Every structure is written in C-alpha cells, then in structure tokens.
Amino acid sequence: MxxxxxxxxxxxxxxxxxxxxxxxxxxxxxxxxxxxxxxxxxxxxxxxxxxxxxxxxxxxxxxxxxxxxxxxxxxxxxxxxxxxxxxxxxxxxxxxxxxxxxxxxxxxxxxxxxxxxxxKCPKRPITILYFYRSDCPDCDRQGQVLTYLRQHHADILRVYSFDHGLDVSAVRTLANIYKVASPFPAVVIKGKTLNGFHSIEDIQKLLPELMATTTAATSTKK
Amino acid sequence: MNSLRDVVTLSVLFMSLYFEIFMLITYFEHRKKIRGISKSESSHHSSLPTVTVIVPCFNEENTVGRTLESIFALDYPREKLHIVAVNDGSKDGTMAVLESFKRFANFRVIDKENGGKHTALNLAISQCGTEFVGCLDADSYAKPDSLLRLIQRFDKPDIMAVVPSLHVYSPRTTIQKIQKVEYLIGAFMRSILAELNAMYVTPGPFSIFRREVFDKVGLYKKAHNTEDMEMAMRMQSKGLKIASAHDAVVFTSSPYNIRKLYRQRVRWTSGFLHNVRDYRYMLFNMNYGNIGMFVLPFMILSSFSIIFVIATIGYDLVNMLHAWYTRYQALGLSMFEFTWPSFNWFFMRTTPIMFCGLAAIAAVLIFIVIGSRMSSGNRAKVIEIVSYVCLYSFIAPWWVARSMYNVVFSRQLSWR
Incomplete structure (x- = not known):
C-alpha cells in the first residue's frame, strides 16, 4: 500500500x-x-x-x-x-x-x-511588615490572611511583604533591625516580631483599630 | 516551559494536533470526491445485486421489531433483498417478535442456542447465497435509502466492504447528546479513514460486504467481543479495501446514562486494544500503508497519553482541593464572602499549552461542522457541542484507562 x-x-x-x-x-x-x-x-x-x-x-x-x-x-x-x-x-x-x-x-x-x-501627622496608616520564604509551608496561609485584611482595611492598613530569601541588602537590614529570623512566616506589628502563623482574629486582637473600620473588599486576585 | 509535565503535555498536544491536521488535509485533498458521493446517480433497480441483511438478536424484544420494520421499508427491490434474523438463544420475547414478521416472503428466522454474536452471523453467512451480505444490529435502524447508497459505493471491483454513517437514535439525555456529537465526528473520521485505506472497524450497524470476502478471509471470530473491529483489521491485513458511504444514514440506540456508556466503551476500547495486540505485526509496517504506519500507532499512543491526562487531572484536582483547604484554614468562613469578579488581562492564562489546546479544540469543531454537513438533517445544536467539548475529555479517559488495565491484565469482558 x-x-x-x-x-x-x-x-x-x-x-x-x-x-x-x-x-x-x-x-x-x-x-x-x-x-x-x-x-x-x-x-x-x-x-x-x-x-x-x-x-x-x-x-x-x-x-x-x-x-x-x-x-x-x-x-x-x-x-x-x-x-x-x-x-x-x-x-x-x-x-x-x-x-x-x-x-x-x-x-x-x-x-x-x-x-x-x-x-507630625496625627492620623497615619497602620503598618504590618511581613517576611516570608518560598519554602515555608505556612506562608501561603499567612499571605491569604494579610491579603484579606489589606483588602478589607485598604484605607488604614498597609502590609509590606518581603521575600526573606531575596538578595537585597536593604531587606536584610530591615529584617535585622526587627530581629526577624526563622521560623517563617514572621510579621512585625507595632515593632514586635511574631513568628509562625497568625489568624485574622489574632491580628485583629493585636490591632484593635482594625475592628473600627472596614472597607469593601477589592476584587484583586491573590 | 520549566517542568517535565509541561513538556509532556505540549508533546501530547503536538501529537493530537498533528493527527487533526493530517485528517483535515486529507479531507481537503479528497473533498470533491467525498462530497460527490451523495450526488451519484441512482442505479436502475434492475441492475442492483442481491443482498442478505442479517439481524443477530439476543434479548432484543424491545428494539428488534423497529429494526426489522426499517429493513422492510428499505428502498430496494424486494426480490433482491433477503432478510435473516438469527435468534441467538434469547430468553425474552424476541422469538415471538420475529415470528410476527414471518408473513413477509423474503424474511427467514434461524433459531439457535446462544453462542455469541459472531456465531449468529457466521451461521447466517454460511447459508446465504447472495452477492452481498450485511449485518444490522437489532438496536439499529436504517434510513430507507441507506442500502441503495451503500451498494452504489461498490462502484469499483476492489471495494470489498462499505460502512455507513452512524447516528444516535433519538438522543434525549445529556449523555446521548454528547454521543450525538461524537458520532458526527465519527462520520467525518470514517470518510477520511476510508480515503486513507485505514478503516479499522466495519460497524455492526449495517456494514455491507461482498460475499466473497468471507471466502477470502474467513468468517467472524469472537475477537474479544468486538468482531466488527477484528473483521476490518483482518481485511486490512489482507489488503482488502473498505470504503465509506457517509450519505447512508443508520441510527443506533445509544447508552442513556454514564454507567451504561462506560460499560459499552470499556468493551469497545478493550476489544480494540486486544485486536491491535493480535495484529501488532501491522504496526509501523510500511506494507500496511497508513493504517500500519500512522492510524493504529496513533490510537495506541493516544491511549497511553490518556493515562497521563488522568494523572494530570488528578494532580490538578488534589492541588485545587489543597489550595481551598489552605484558604479555609487561613480565612475560615470568610473565604466564601462574595466579591465582584473583575476582568484583567494580566491574570489570564496565556501559556503555549493553552493556545495549542485551543487550536486542538478548534480542529475538533471543524470536524463537527464537516460531520454535520455530511449528515444533513443530523446537525448538532450549539448546546450539544458545548456539552461535548466540556464533558467528553473528562469522561473518556476513564474508560480508556480501564481498557488498558484490562488489556495489560488480559481481562475479557462479556457483552452485557
């Protein structure tokens, strides 16, 4: 054939x-x-x-x-x-x-x-420093909690997230100032460094100001 | 393109696209001939050959009456048409239904002990003396002009068998509507496979053979309960030509739920794989043309790739459930809060795999459109096509996987 x-x-x-x-x-x-x-x-x-x-x-x-x-x-x-x-x-x-x-x-x-x-400014946003690593098992959950809070309190909350594994000396210096070390995730709230996963309720307890205001969630994806 | 999985997925898609493009090029190459088939002049009834239509029956009391009525309504000279119903040891009222048709002169009933469909066919074939012989399954119904169109396709002496265009009879459930679209693709594929001399099945519903075929290659075999595939492969192995008459429309009853469909398809696919194993000497053998070099190897390769598809779907499903669980652990019930969906091109999936997948789906849609055009009056509705595209690729891998398991562990299946 x-x-x-x-x-x-x-x-x-x-x-x-x-x-x-x-x-x-x-x-x-x-x-x-x-x-x-x-x-x-x-x-x-x-x-x-x-x-x-x-x-x-x-x-x-x-x-x-x-x-x-x-x-x-x-x-x-x-x-x-x-x-x-x-x-x-x-x-x-x-x-x-x-x-x-x-x-x-x-x-x-x-x-x-x-x-x-x-x-100088009487009213300023609340800040959370968040340090994560790509190999940390709880960081995904922590990221979701912080994204949720950022979306619901967009007017008063700023979350600064940093990849601790990233080779940037300024990030390393910032981590050293707040004595951020393993285990990750680590969050810095009001100058205090907390290691491990923290739920929405945990963070709201630490930042009672968040309870007073809630803005509509934006639809940005995570 | 940084993972092995992506490379394998893209290779599978490349293979599928290659097959689809090959089929489309073959269609456009032979388009005039394929389209011309339905325009061929009707033969003078006096010059038509004698035909025996065999109806093998096993517990078919509900459908065989309608099947026989469709045969008696065929537009074919009575004196040239012989109808033989073989009751293969039915335990229901099939025999009574067959008896009620005995008033017709050209109708004969053979009652035998149960031995399987191939024994019923062989008994009738060995007793028939007509030039042509065909089988119509007792759950299928031929359109009045179908036999004439099938016989007209034997216009060259080297054409030894002609297969019809199969369609789902009265599709009601979603599962049947999906099969309706699948059969339209099948109608298109069979036309192309015929042009490639690569037909690997002469379907039970109304494939017509020259009587001499059975003298040349022998009678039907059990062939893993897919005697119609084995017969086609045996004919191909001996270089006998099988043509297709896409304008000869035959309707067949189809499984109405997923469980029955799964059983039917496991039987078909297992039978196909078993038969290919039996005829493995044809694989990658240039002596057997396109069927040996391309069609059968592709079918085997695509069966293996199905296992990969199942693994991928399973992996994605586990990942998705894990992501949901993580989200639930993080946010609790807040994860169910409603947010308005927003469109942003940035977050759209634009991987090469997605584009190749879309191209493969587009080719399938072209198959459906051409299949619909070939089978005028049986066009698929948009909702049926959408159901097919969305559901078929999720259900088909399961019966292919099960069939491969059966073949590897040599499990034989019963008809029902």
Missing part, C-alpha cells in the same frame, strides 16, 4: 507552525506582563517621590496627601501581580526577580516615609 510521505511532512510543518506561533504569542504576552509591572513600579516611584517632596515642602500640611490610599492600592496591585507571576512559574525569571527587588525597595521607602511623618 502506498504512503503519501509528502502529506505527512506538510502536516508536520503546519503543526510545528501552530506550536511555534503559540510559543511566540505566549512569550510576547509574558513580556507585556513584565512591561506592565515596570509601568506600575514607575508610577509608584513617581508618586512616592512626589509625596516625599510635598511633605518636605509643606511639612504637616501634606499629611493628607502622604497617606492617601493610592500608593497603598498600587503597592497592593503590584504585589498581586508579582504573586501571580510566581504562581505561573515565572518567579525565577531574571526580569521578574529584578522587579521583585525593586518592589521591595519601594515598599521600604514608603514604610520609611510613613515612619518619618509619624510624629
């Missing part, structure tokens, strides 16, 4: 073309994702710089601007998107790692700014 080898070859070329196109489209969309992350970071960077300058120019009159929730929301948005990149296996991608480092630095900068303004 005769076999039409040409047809076998043509089918192979068509199939290979479809698979290569799929690989190219997917990689193009991934690069668009990294661009999007970069844009958000640039926007946060500009907003932070602007808030910093306003504060220095106007002193306490800029308290309102300094603690507007836009920066907090953008940081939360960036955090969600970086977690998503990690969840789809792009966490080790060099450009994503760089973006993650940059994000950590932006968080520290925002944290320092709010600390420096603390004495």
């Amino acid at each position: 005769n076999i039409n080898w040409r047809k076998y070859a043509v089918s192979f070329i068509f199939t290979a073309a479809i698979v290569i196109t799929a690989l190219l489209i997917s990689s193009w969309i991934d690069s668009r994702r990294v661009d999007e992350l970069r844009n958000i970071q640039d926007s946060i960077s500009i907003n932070l710089l602007s808030a910093d300058m306003q504060f220095n120019l106007l002193k306490d009159a800029a308290c309102g601007d300094l603690f507007n929730s836009a920066i907090g929301e953008e940081l939360g948005n960036l955090s969600d998107k970086l977690s998503y990149m990690e969840s789809i296996g792009k966490g080790g991608d060099p450009s994503v790692v760089t973006l993650k480092k940059y994000y950590s630095l932006l968080e520290i900068r925002d944290y320092l700014l709010s600390n420096s303004a603390a004495s």
Whole structure:
C-alpha cells in the first residue's frame, strides 16, 4: 500500500507552525506582563517621590496627601501581580526577580516615609511588615490572611511583604533591625516580631483599630 | 516551559494536533470526491445485486421489531433483498417478535442456542447465497435509502466492504447528546479513514460486504467481543479495501446514562486494544500503508497519553482541593464572602499549552461542522457541542484507562 510521505511532512510543518506561533504569542504576552509591572513600579516611584517632596515642602500640611490610599492600592496591585507571576512559574525569571527587588525597595521607602511623618501627622496608616520564604509551608496561609485584611482595611492598613530569601541588602537590614529570623512566616506589628502563623482574629486582637473600620473588599486576585 | 509535565503535555498536544491536521488535509485533498458521493446517480433497480441483511438478536424484544420494520421499508427491490434474523438463544420475547414478521416472503428466522454474536452471523453467512451480505444490529435502524447508497459505493471491483454513517437514535439525555456529537465526528473520521485505506472497524450497524470476502478471509471470530473491529483489521491485513458511504444514514440506540456508556466503551476500547495486540505485526509496517504506519500507532499512543491526562487531572484536582483547604484554614468562613469578579488581562492564562489546546479544540469543531454537513438533517445544536467539548475529555479517559488495565491484565469482558 502506498504512503503519501509528502502529506505527512506538510502536516508536520503546519503543526510545528501552530506550536511555534503559540510559543511566540505566549512569550510576547509574558513580556507585556513584565512591561506592565515596570509601568506600575514607575508610577509608584513617581508618586512616592512626589509625596516625599510635598511633605518636605509643606511639612504637616501634606499629611493628607502622604497617606492617601493610592500608593497603598498600587503597592497592593503590584504585589498581586508579582504573586501571580510566581504562581505561573515565572518567579525565577531574571526580569521578574529584578522587579521583585525593586518592589521591595519601594515598599521600604514608603514604610520609611510613613515612619518619618509619624510624629507630625496625627492620623497615619497602620503598618504590618511581613517576611516570608518560598519554602515555608505556612506562608501561603499567612499571605491569604494579610491579603484579606489589606483588602478589607485598604484605607488604614498597609502590609509590606518581603521575600526573606531575596538578595537585597536593604531587606536584610530591615529584617535585622526587627530581629526577624526563622521560623517563617514572621510579621512585625507595632515593632514586635511574631513568628509562625497568625489568624485574622489574632491580628485583629493585636490591632484593635482594625475592628473600627472596614472597607469593601477589592476584587484583586491573590 | 520549566517542568517535565509541561513538556509532556505540549508533546501530547503536538501529537493530537498533528493527527487533526493530517485528517483535515486529507479531507481537503479528497473533498470533491467525498462530497460527490451523495450526488451519484441512482442505479436502475434492475441492475442492483442481491443482498442478505442479517439481524443477530439476543434479548432484543424491545428494539428488534423497529429494526426489522426499517429493513422492510428499505428502498430496494424486494426480490433482491433477503432478510435473516438469527435468534441467538434469547430468553425474552424476541422469538415471538420475529415470528410476527414471518408473513413477509423474503424474511427467514434461524433459531439457535446462544453462542455469541459472531456465531449468529457466521451461521447466517454460511447459508446465504447472495452477492452481498450485511449485518444490522437489532438496536439499529436504517434510513430507507441507506442500502441503495451503500451498494452504489461498490462502484469499483476492489471495494470489498462499505460502512455507513452512524447516528444516535433519538438522543434525549445529556449523555446521548454528547454521543450525538461524537458520532458526527465519527462520520467525518470514517470518510477520511476510508480515503486513507485505514478503516479499522466495519460497524455492526449495517456494514455491507461482498460475499466473497468471507471466502477470502474467513468468517467472524469472537475477537474479544468486538468482531466488527477484528473483521476490518483482518481485511486490512489482507489488503482488502473498505470504503465509506457517509450519505447512508443508520441510527443506533445509544447508552442513556454514564454507567451504561462506560460499560459499552470499556468493551469497545478493550476489544480494540486486544485486536491491535493480535495484529501488532501491522504496526509501523510500511506494507500496511497508513493504517500500519500512522492510524493504529496513533490510537495506541493516544491511549497511553490518556493515562497521563488522568494523572494530570488528578494532580490538578488534589492541588485545587489543597489550595481551598489552605484558604479555609487561613480565612475560615470568610473565604466564601462574595466579591465582584473583575476582568484583567494580566491574570489570564496565556501559556503555549493553552493556545495549542485551543487550536486542538478548534480542529475538533471543524470536524463537527464537516460531520454535520455530511449528515444533513443530523446537525448538532450549539448546546450539544458545548456539552461535548466540556464533558467528553473528562469522561473518556476513564474508560480508556480501564481498557488498558484490562488489556495489560488480559481481562475479557462479556457483552452485557
């Protein structure tokens, strides 16, 4: 019986073309994702710089601007998107790692700014520092609790999350200041470092201010 | 593309896409011929050959009457059509139903002890003296013009058998509607397999053979309760050509629930795998053309890949349950709080696997559209197609896996 080898070859070329196109489209969309992350970071960077300058120019009159929730929301948005990149296996991608480092630095900068303004501004957001590691079994649960709290108290709560395994000296210094060490997860609330998993109720007990306000949950994914 | 799993998934998808594209290229290559089949002129009744239609029955009292009525309503000269019903030791009222048709001159009943479908067919074939012989399962119904169209396809002397276009009879349940779509794909596939000389089944419902086929290759065998697959493979192994008449429409009763469907498909798939094992010398053997080099190896390979699909689905399911459990541990009942869903392209899955999967589904949809066009009057509704696409890939792996287990551990199955 005769076999039409040409047809076998043509089918192979068509199939290979479809698979290569799929690989190219997917990689193009991934690069668009990294661009999007970069844009958000640039926007946060500009907003932070602007808030910093306003504060220095106007002193306490800029308290309102300094603690507007836009920066907090953008940081939360960036955090969600970086977690998503990690969840789809792009966490080790060099450009994503760089973006993650940059994000950590932006968080520290925002944290320092709010600390420096603390004495002058009567109303400032509550901050939680959260240190996690990719190999820690309870960190996923802790992350969910903090995302929930951040979404429900967007106007008064800022959660700064740091990958303890990330090679950024500023993150290491921050961890050293608060004596953050294993076991993870570790959260720093009102200057106190707590290790291990803490539920919504545990954190609400430590921060009774949260009980007074609740904002509608945003629909950002985690 | 950083895990072994992704690489294997993409390879499986590549293989499926390759098969689909090969089928579509073959269709477009022979499109005019395939479309032309239904436009062929009707033969003069005087020049038509004699045909015996065998109806093997085992406990078919509910359906055999309708089957016989459909045969008596065939648009074929009475004097050239012989109908033989074989009661294979039924324990219900089948014999009484058969007796009630004895008033027809060209109808004969053979009553025998139960010995299996192949024994019923062989007894009738050995007694028939017509030029052509076919079988119609006692749960299937032929359209009036089907026999004429099947006989017209024997337009070349080297065509030894012709298979019809099978459709689900009166689909009511979701499971039957899924099968309706599956049968439309089957109608398309059989047309293409015929063009490739790679038909691996001559279905029990109304495949017609030249009588000499049984002299050349022998009678039916038990063949792991899939005698219709074995007969096709035996014919292919001897180089006998099997054609397809997609315009010869035959309806067949289909399982109405998942349990019955599972049993039927385990029997079919186990039988197929057993028969391929028996005819393994055809695999990757150029002497057997497309069926040996491509179709059978692909079917075997896809059966193995099904095991991988099951493992993947299981793994994803466990992961999903674990994620839910973690979320429940973290948030308690708060996890059930309603939040408005929001669309953001950033969070859309855009992996190469997803795009290749969409391409594979698109090809299946093209199969369905072409299958529907071939079988005018049996078009699938959108909801039926959606049910098929969403459900079939989740249910089919289970019977394939079970069949592979049966073949590996040499388990034989009964008909019912």
